[in-house]
Amino acid sequence: MIHTENLSKTYMMGDVEVQALRAVDLEIKDGEFIAIIGPSGSGKSTLLNLIGCLDTPTSGAVFIDGIDTGKLSENGLAEIRREKIGFIFQQFNLIHTLNALENVALPMFFAGVGRETRIKRADELLAKVGLGDRMYHKPSELSGGQQQRVAIARALSNDPEVVIGDEPTGNVDTETGNAIMGILKGLNRDGRTIIVVTHDAEIAAYAGRTKRMRDGRVLD
Amino acid sequence: MRDKFLLAFRSIRERKARSILTVLGIAVGIAAIVSLMSVGYGMEEAITGELTGMADMISVMPGEIRGAHSYIEKGSFTDRDVSDLQRIGGIKEISAMTYDAAEVEYRNENVPIFVFGGDTKELEGFYVEPVGLKEGRWLRENDYKACVIGDRVANDFFDEVIHVNDKLVINSDKFIVVGVFEKGDMLYSNDVDSNIFLTLRAAKEVLQTDEIKYIIVRVYKIEEAERVAEEIEEVINDNHGLDDFAMAMTMGSMIEMMDDIFNIIQGVLVGIAAIALIVASIGIMNTMLMSVMERTHEIGVMKAIGAKSRDVLSLFLLESSIVSLVGGVTGCVVGVIVAKVLSFLGSTASGLEIAAIVKPEVLLAGIAVAVIVGVLSGFYPARKASRMSPVEAVRYG
Structure with a gap:
């Protein structure tokens, strides 16, 4: 289970202080599929980055399975990102020098998984997202939708309980977007917690629960 | 890993x-x-x-070097000086040389050039071996009206380039060019490029002098060079009744000067x-x-x-x-x-x-x-x- 307490984040944009997140309390149950929807600048990506341990809050706390992530060291946070969470970015963020298989295997490499296991599992994951025939292609040789599917396979690499998607369909066409959401829906059916941020109500409809955000606050 | x-x-x-x-x-x-x-x-x-290739060499000059560039000549050596040196132990070779400026004519052009005379064997060791000849051959002891010229004498001093078998008039005596030196490198260009070399006999005659301006001594053992140099100075100074008439410089002291x-x-x-x-x-x-x-x-x-x-x-x-x-x-x-x-x-x-x-x-x-x-x-x-x-x-x- 993930929950946030009084979570706030303030950025400095030059001399101007921007309150991206204002005292957010949110609870996400295990196995839930939640969509956070809101216009750009509403703070939804900031919230996601904090839950995903990619960033640290200005005040307040994020608890993952009861662990206060604010009390963890750098390495402790890295471990959570590696073991418990799979992150999918809007820009895919694949390593462009590595092929699809190597990209998927990379989180396992950092987790210290042996070479053979890495390749076998990456192979399976790519097959699962329908890219069994594109394993040795570089990201530049793949379409946007294919790249995002590689990114999903990568997010699943260390078998995390939670998959987080920051506008995962933002850079693909509607049809591909639906296919990607279908994959996420399937992952949720397998028991994984899925958290997706979007500004598209149609995409949000895949989720079991939708939360709206505006001006750094979660609306009820 | x-x-x-x-x-x-x-x-x-x-x-x-x-x-x-x-x-x-x-x-x-x-x-x-x-x-x-x-x-x-x-x-x-x-x-x-x-x-260091010349480390066994002592240059003896009738005068002294003051500062970096000026040499003050105090006279010249005599044949007696040369024969007296032979009594000093440790000396392998002695070579007496003379030199002076002479009027040199080639195809109706007159240029003053330094003329060098010395033992042909010695000069060969000092100059011909390191510098080399571009044309012709080196002087032989029995050559008489023959000369070998430096690179600049051949190429720069006269309007026309001088080659082997060309004739030069040196102080109104005719000489035939038997050899031309290569261009000397940094160390030799001063000594070779602008000079004309004759046998000692011919040089004495053409320069009308018995004066010996330069003696080069070679020692058997390099470590004895300093001692030999001191004795040379003593012997020659005695002959001329002066304290500082002769200056004998070993290569070692030259190297020190070049420090x-x-x-x-x-x-x-x-x-x-x-x-x-x-x-x-x-x-x-x-x-x-x-x-x-x-x-x-x-x-x-x-x-x-x-x-x-x-x-x-x-x-x-x-x-x-x-x-x-x-x-x-x-x-x-x-x-x-x-x-x-x-x-x-x-x-x-x-x-x-x-x-x-x-x-x-x-x-x-x-x-x-x-x-x-x-x-x-x-x-x-x-x-x-x-x-x-x-x-x-x-x-x-």
């Missing part, structure tokens, strides 16, 4: 252009150090080598090395900083998918060391080639035999500089990027 190597190699290979440029950036700096140092050592060696020059050469060497080192280091830092900084985004992605700062850092350090090492080795190879080319060009230009000396410690230092500076300058941006929050790093690029 093996996997890390593979990953690092992968990343280097996939960024071919960038990696090659980085390697080149490093190699250029290291090549500069290696080539300049090697040529510098070669130059130093060439000059000392040339001097200043060596200090300058050493200083220049150190200076060159220091500049090359700074240039190389800045170049390496720049290329490495840039190549790691432009990958901040990649570092962010790696961290976002669970890499620890340490993982990222070790990966990038490994990459930096591989690139630096390849750059360092490439630089050494290029540096050695450049040194050889430079020393060849230098030898051709100066006439002095300069062979680049590649010292293994210079090569090792070059590689060490490449790796140390490369890794350190890769370390800084990699650490900076690995300490950013993943969100911040991912936003880059």
